[in-house]
Amino acid sequence: MMDRHRPIGIFDSGMGGISVLGEAIRMLPTENFIYYGDSANAPYGPKSKEEVTQLCEAICDHFVERQVKAIVIACNTATSAAAEYLRTKYTDIPVIGMEPALKPAVEMLDEGAVLVLATEMTLREEKFLNLCDRIAKEREVLKLACPSFVALVEEGITQGPEAERVIKDCLGGVDLSHVKAIVLGCTHFVFLRQAVANVVGSHVGIFDGNYGTVKHLLDLLEARGEHDMTKHEATIEIINSGGMPLVLQSQKLLNIYKPL
Ligand code: DGL
Secondary structure: OOHHHOOEEEEEOOOOOHHHHHHHHHHOOOOOEEEEEOHHHOOOOOOOHHHHHHHHHHHHHHHHHOOOOEEEEOOHHHHHHHHHHHHHHOOOOOEEOOOOOHHHHHHHOOOOEEEEEEOHHHHHOHHHHHHHHHHOOOOOEEEEEOHHHHHHHHOOOOOOHHHHHHHHHHHOOOOOOOEEEEEEOOHHHHHHHHHHHHHHOOOOEEEEOHHHHHHHHHHHHHHOOOOOOOOOOOOEEEEEOOOHHHHHHHHHHHHHOOOO
């Protein structure tokens, strides 16, 4: 296979990374993609770093067998746990990770607090703590783990009264009065953007890291001379460790993905 035509591998613990795939298809329409959702092992958030690293390594080994030209870890949790290790193992392919989009949120705000919604692991790992130190020293950053949001999206529920009830319950303990921005620091939550907006009100800015991640992928491919811009029938293959029903559910989510 010509280097430039090799596919890009994108993975997540399950359905969340489909939002990154959606952004990647939008921004890189002539590239081929293989998406791997690990719904059989979701959620990753409450697992140990070692366990998540092993799961990610198995997925990336599969991608390498399929001769991908880049790997996108479409999961903030897996990035915190395993990105460093994966980069030392797969030295020939760029491995692109994700982090909560704290920077654009802080840059937009003149006052008030930023609320970061993510998984337990993302919020406790060093990567995020360093990001807060670098970007948001002068700013109040509230953090909230929302495992129930991951479960909702894995079930394919992204809007309506049930989604809004779960969001209200989870945000119940937070004083939202001075929160001016919310960062969706987990790719699953991107599918709940409108439901979160309905609960918190339109005066709160909502941010996610999808555009930044795909832009970084594009820059790396261009720098390596591997961005495929030739007009051909681009292929999108979706694999899910949970089987065919979850592949079909992923396709439905891909169809409803909306960029910021
Ligand atoms: N989608 C993942 C993230 O971006 C995590 C969901 C999970 O707990 O598996 O963090």
